[in-house]
Amino acid sequence: MYLKCLPKRTHFGYDLMVHASILAALDHNNNVNKEQAVYQDGESVDEPKFKIAWSKVHKTFRAKPVMTEKDYSYMTAMMEDVLSSDYDPNQAVDISFNQRHIMAPQ
Incomplete structure (x- = not known):
């Protein structure tokens, strides 16, 4: 991501x-x-889904679990919080973080 x-x-x-x-x-x-996805229809209903992938390290095929789709419901809650906050464009906003500068030496 x-x-x-x-x-x-x-x-x-x-x-x-x-x-x-x-x-x-x-x-x-x-x-x-996220939880592992399951089959919704067919003979194998409610069985977990897997996909077959080639492992270059072990030179074998491996079964990897298929996960459910991403959930973006947290974004609507965040946007509602931002839009409902009292924001004054004329007031200075202080966005400071307690962090070390890892990329550049000080």
Whole structure:
């Protein structure tokens, strides 16, 4: 998800990288505990889904579980919170983070 928010071929400023990293982390945290998908119809109803993938390391085929689709319901709640907040465009907004600058030495 991080590379979808911040492709490597494009240059971004520091502020944009911080905010896009936060968005990628929110998406990951809200979708990290997805359940395994199950078949809805056919002979194998309610059985877990798997896909077969070739392992280059072990030189064998392996069965990998298929997970359910991502849930984006957290986004509507976040947007409602942002839109319902009292925002004054003339007032300065303080967006400061307690973080160390890992990319550049100080």
